[in-house]
Amino acid sequence: MAYILRKILHRRLLEISFPRTFQITLSKMAKSKFEYVRSFETEDKLDPRHWIVVALQCRNYDRFSEGQNLKRPNDLRFIQLVEASIKAVMEDFKELVLGYGFAGEFNFVFPKSTTLYKRRGPKLLTNLCSLMASSLVHKWPNYFGSEPLCFPPVIEGTVHLFPDDQALRDYMTQRQLACHYCNLYNTVFWALVLQGHTLEDAADVLKGTRESEQNEILFSKCNMNYNKEDDVFKKGSIAMRTWKQATVSGPDGLTTHRNHSCIINMYKDFSKDHFWKEEFLLEQPTKANAKTSYLKAFEKKIALLPHTWIVVRIDGKGFHKFSERHKFAKPNDDRSIELMNKAALKVMQHFPDVVLSYGQSDEYSFVINRYSKMERHGNKIMSSIVSLFAAMYVYNWNNVFENVTLEYSPAFDARVVLYPNNSCLRDYLSWRQADCHINNMYNTCFWMLVQSGNYSRREAEEKLRGTVSKDKRAILLNEFKRDYDAEDALYRKGTILFRHDCASSTTSLKTTFNLSYACDELKKGNSSNEAYSVVKEHTDIIGDQFWTERPWLLGTEQCAKTVDDLDNFSQ
Ligand SMILES: Nc1nc2c(ncn2[C@@H]2O[C@H](COP(=O)(O)OP(=O)(O)OP(=O)(O)O)[C@@H](O)[C@H]2O)c(=O)[nH]1
């Protein structure tokens, strides 16, 4: 959810000048006693005047290609799917100037001057990451026809800041070299398998070999010349933004010239001067450079303190427009809520360290066990969760929305916030549920007034201006004979998903980031495995009752002791 403060300011602006149409957070929210938890959120702005590279990597790409039965060593359908998805991301994020993908890796380059999202690293990363994941799922049938997608892409992302043009060139060259090494190895490996070697034999033949030896094996044993392989496999896919001038004639007959950009695909060498002097012009002089190990230091990491609660909150990008475009019911669309809940459930099944999640409107918060042993790398955690969420949102779309076509791939942003103790964590969750309550009460009233036919949107808005909860309850009761408390708890309280008991929570700790997803699990959408057992409720989480009845959720000393015991387990 966008910052409440921004919403309040936005609302005040709207109040002055425009009629509001739907879903406004009330200024009363600003007075919520829980609001202080916002101060735990950080912006993580990236330094100015640096190239920003968002690097995305499909987790377990090998297992993905094996499970999906992709052609080895390269499946052109998957490459085309990746190219189309990179293009979709670059078309949505117009500031991106360069994209590069091979196998399960995708890189996106923002120019040094970009001010998108005020250069907030997590926002840039997670928007791209989720859009890439949702595009891969959305466009899958265009390239694979009726062959089902069995594995949701889980994409881990990192952010890199490069202060000069040489570092950018070196980074891109390094990634292309990785593509080359990976492709050469795979080409020889699968050629050997085709010759009758077993997988183990082929691996043995290639063990410890260098590039020149691999070329030689390919030539002598398989009668193939690597140089003759297609560039798309050897070099990976480059997507570059170019600007063209178009002549547009206006209604008055006058013609104007406008610059518009388009994305072109190419398979060129990043190591050669030609690319940086003729295709993608750099300001500073650069040269080919074989030493790239220094680049590691340019990764912008978000280190998360141990023993703190980690909350990852995701929020739909531009869901106001998305909901209008897909004709969501107002004020609440059961299908959209179901889709969000299904995606969140999948996240909880996939990431056993998520002990509880809370969702409302287009947002979901995932709470990660404070004693989790997972790598406390903020960017990787956020991106993995948001990519899986976005992928599942699209994957389940047809089942839930049935006859409504998904018009475009949705994106979600994510942020990671740390809370030092149980009390802050509870206040955070209370803040989100209070937000749900306030929004829902306003929206229920607003749409009852409008849908009654007796009020225009502007009139309904005027009537509700300055009202407090008591007034809205009275409007609902007096004008519509509706008791707000009798409205569905799904809308009033949002959705809480939680692990069903301490035993399963402890098991989950042992299986940190266990990637046990499988084709049938994806289809089932639920797992019978006790460790993944998740309960769904629409109840109050602001009061004590929910927590005292479920002591295992926030953990006790006993739980912490169990965690210490986990040191004995090999991870
Ligand atoms: N009709 C309808 N709209 C919904 C529903 N759930 C969410 N939305 C829309 O999603 C929006 C979510 O609010 P925000 O996240 O603040 O708005 P946004 O358009 O996504 O903007 P950003 O998050 O800043 O990109 C709401 O204002 C609604 O317009 C629903 O069940 N029905």
Ligand SMILES: [Mg+2]
């Ligand atoms: Mg949103």
